[in-house]
Amino acid sequence: MEPHQRILVALDTTDVDHASALATALKGQVGGIKLGKEFFTANGPQGVRQVAAGDQPLFLDLKFHDIPNTVIGAIRSALKVGPFMLNVHASGGRAMMEAAVAAVAEAGENRPILLGVTVLTSLGDEDLAGMGIQGSAQDQVLRLAKLAQSCGMDGVVCSAKEITAIREVCGADFKLVVPGIRPAWASADDQKRIVTPAAAVGMGADYLVIGRPITGADDPAEAAARIGTELANA
């Protein structure tokens, strides 16, 4: 994989035209685009098709979490927009994840990468205790990453601080997709624990989810190219 192909740019907007313009401007500078619940709930599959029409690989970040039968149906619908990456909550459990693995297989050679979301980074140890989950958030992340792998999932979304521990437990082939990335020259915004793109890849990240450092730049294509160069030179 070319270094810049590790970059997945988060298009966190409800504006189809803005998202399309960014996707077009960034083509060739990033590995793909990420559209999530905010965009999808506003614009549906039609809006997604419009933005991804330039043949950009699409990470459809809808974090499904429901009974297995419903997740299968949701994934079948999601496959119609041709994503290269999809995700479900690992806390949906084994039956749900195995159902998700079977559902993505229906895409045959166009099967997307299927990721688990372990513990939302907005949750701390106390939040987990409030939900009856004993131990640290990090323990729960590792438990869910292992469970996801044993269900046939391809990888997980994780923070940079979790990369090393998950790699150790899940091995080299398990895909790690990492948000909370900030180049040294970018603002941290509301992200608290940030690492640079090169540091995250150095730790073992496969893909980097990067939003505002690119989408909020005066020249998004230039910002993406700069990150690509940093990755290439790391």
Ligand code: C5P
């Ligand atoms: O603009 P920024 O680079 O902070 O965007 C990061 C993207 O990654 C957003 O779409 C955000 O929702 C997502 N994300 C995150 N932290 C997580 C999981 C997802 O920032 N733990």
